[in-house]
Amino acid sequence: MSVLAVPYERPTLEWPGESATEQPWLAWAVFVFTVTAALAWASYCIYTGGQPDVDIGWFRIKVSCYK
Numbered sequence: 001m002s003v004l005a006v007p008y009e010r011p012t013l014e015w016p017g018e019s020a021t022e023q024p025w026l027a028w029a030v031f032v033f034t035v036t037a038a039l040a041w042a043s044y045c046i047y048t049g050g051q052p053d054v055d056i057g058w059f060r061i062k063v064s065c066y067k
Contacts, residue, residue, distance in 0.1 A: 042054055053065075
């Protein structure tokens, strides 16, 4: 039996009797929390006399503090 003969089922988050649903508000809440934390860290960097460097990518936000 080859690997290609094994049936594949997509993983879903559902319980018996219920269909899977998307939660776009959860992704939005995580994004807002991440941006808020990055801005707070940049503000703290400025407060302590540093110079923040915020790098925003597709799947990450990086904040560096240079003093």
